[in-house]
Amino acid sequence: MTMDMATDDPVADYIREQPAVVAATLSAARAELTSWSPTARGVVLVGSGSSMNAILATAPSFAAAGRGPVLARNPTAFIAEAATLAGWAGLAVILSQSGASRTTIAAAEAARAAGMAVLIVTGDGASPIAALGLPMVVMPIGAEPIGPKTKGFGASIAAMLAVAERLGAPLPGLPGLETALADAVEPARAAMERFATAVPALDFLMVAGQGRLLGIAVEGSLKVAEMAGIPAGGFDTEEALHGRFHGLTQNSAAIFLTADAAERAEAARAVAVLGSLGIQAGTIDAAGSPGLCPVPALPAPFQPLAAVIPLQWLAYHLARGRGIQPDQMRYPGLSQKLAIKTDQQP
Structure with missing residues (x-):
C-alpha cells in the first residue's frame, strides 16, 4: 500500500x-x-x-x-x-x-x-x-x-x-514496532465497530486518560467530533471523576485509557459505577490487558501510538453509522472562516 x-x-x-x-x-x-x-x-x-x-x-x-x-x-x-x-x-x-x-x-x-x-x-x-x-x-x-x-x-x-x-531520552529498542501496530489495526477496527453499534444514539463521548494517554484521550475525542459530529471531550482521568459523570445520560458513553494496575483498578470502578447508571463504558489498556479492544503491549513511549488506533476507528464507525463520510467534517471551510490557516486547509 x-x-x-x-x-x-x-x-x-x-x-x-x-x-x-x-x-x-x-x-x-x-x-x-x-x-x-x-x-x-x-x-x-x-x-x-x-x-x-x-x-x-x-x-x-x-x-x-x-x-x-x-x-x-x-x-x-x-x-x-x-x-x-x-x-x-x-x-x-x-x-x-x-x-x-x-x-x-x-x-x-x-x-x-x-x-x-x-x-x-x-x-x-x-x-x-x-x-x-x-x-x-x-x-x-x-x-x-x-x-x-x-x-x-x-x-x-x-x-x-x-x-x-x-x-537525551533514549527510546527502547523495538524493531517490530511497525508490525505490532499493523497487527493491531484490523482487530481494533472490528472491536470499535461493535462498540459504535452499541451506542446508536450517542449524545456525548467522554474519553479519559492520564500521563501520556491524556493526549490520546483528547485526540480521540477530537476525532469523534470532527468525523462524526458528535459532542465529545477528553479529560485527565482524575478530573473526569470529579463531577463530569453528572453530565452523562443513558445515551452517553465513556472510555478510560489505562497503562498500569492502579489505572486499571480506578477505571474498573468507574466503569462499574457508570454501568449501574445505565451508561455504556469500557477500557482500553495500553499495556495489553483485556478491554474494549486488543492493544499490543509496547514500551511506555510507544503506547500512545497503539492506544490511538481504536479511537480513530471508533470515530470512523460512528460517522459511518450516521451516514456521514468520515473525511467530510460537518461545517466545511471553518479554517478559512476562522482565519486559523494561511492557505486552503480543511
Missing part, C-alpha cells in the same frame, strides 16, 4: 497506512536530527489541535531528557509569554503537521525574536512555516489532505519522540 493512495475511503486508508508512516517518520527524523545538537536547557513544546495532543503524549519523554523544565503551550499563549519564557527556556520545539497554522507560524517567529533556539517539526517542507528558514524536521507523511488527521498524528508522535531522544 502506498502512502499517497487515494480512494473513496481515505480515512480507513490512512489509518491502515499509519504503522508504516510511523516507522518511516521515526527513521527519517532520526536521520535529519543527526547534525542538530542544541545545548539549551528548558524546553517549550508548541502546537495546537492534534499537534498539541501529540505534544501531550510525548512531553514525558522530553522531561526524561534531563534538559530542565518542560512546558506545553498553545501558540497564542506562547506568543504572550515568549519574552518571559525565554528567560529560562532556551529551546522551542514547534509542531505543525500542515505548517500552515497562522498562530503556530507567529509562535516560531516570536521564539526566534526572543533569542530561543527553535526546531520546526512539520509534514510539509514547502509550507509557510518551513519558509521561515529555521532548523526543521520534515515528516514523510504523504498525502493527507483532509481535516481529521490520523496517520499524521501517529507521525507527529514518532517525530517528537525522535526529537526527545536526540535531547
Whole structure:
C-alpha cells in the first residue's frame, strides 16, 4: 500500500497506512536530527489541535531528557509569554503537521525574536512555516489532505519522540514496532465497530486518560467530533471523576485509557459505577490487558501510538453509522472562516 493512495475511503486508508508512516517518520527524523545538537536547557513544546495532543503524549519523554523544565503551550499563549519564557527556556520545539497554522507560524517567529533556539517539526517542507528558514524536521507523511488527521498524528508522535531522544531520552529498542501496530489495526477496527453499534444514539463521548494517554484521550475525542459530529471531550482521568459523570445520560458513553494496575483498578470502578447508571463504558489498556479492544503491549513511549488506533476507528464507525463520510467534517471551510490557516486547509 502506498502512502499517497487515494480512494473513496481515505480515512480507513490512512489509518491502515499509519504503522508504516510511523516507522518511516521515526527513521527519517532520526536521520535529519543527526547534525542538530542544541545545548539549551528548558524546553517549550508548541502546537495546537492534534499537534498539541501529540505534544501531550510525548512531553514525558522530553522531561526524561534531563534538559530542565518542560512546558506545553498553545501558540497564542506562547506568543504572550515568549519574552518571559525565554528567560529560562532556551529551546522551542514547534509542531505543525500542515505548517500552515497562522498562530503556530507567529509562535516560531516570536521564539526566534526572543533569542530561543527553535526546531520546526512539520509534514510539509514547502509550507509557510518551513519558509521561515529555521532548523526543521520534515515528516514523510504523504498525502493527507483532509481535516481529521490520523496517520499524521501517529507521525507527529514518532517525530517528537525522535526529537526527545536526540535531547537525551533514549527510546527502547523495538524493531517490530511497525508490525505490532499493523497487527493491531484490523482487530481494533472490528472491536470499535461493535462498540459504535452499541451506542446508536450517542449524545456525548467522554474519553479519559492520564500521563501520556491524556493526549490520546483528547485526540480521540477530537476525532469523534470532527468525523462524526458528535459532542465529545477528553479529560485527565482524575478530573473526569470529579463531577463530569453528572453530565452523562443513558445515551452517553465513556472510555478510560489505562497503562498500569492502579489505572486499571480506578477505571474498573468507574466503569462499574457508570454501568449501574445505565451508561455504556469500557477500557482500553495500553499495556495489553483485556478491554474494549486488543492493544499490543509496547514500551511506555510507544503506547500512545497503539492506544490511538481504536479511537480513530471508533470515530470512523460512528460517522459511518450516521451516514456521514468520515473525511467530510460537518461545517466545511471553518479554517478559512476562522482565519486559523494561511492557505486552503480543511
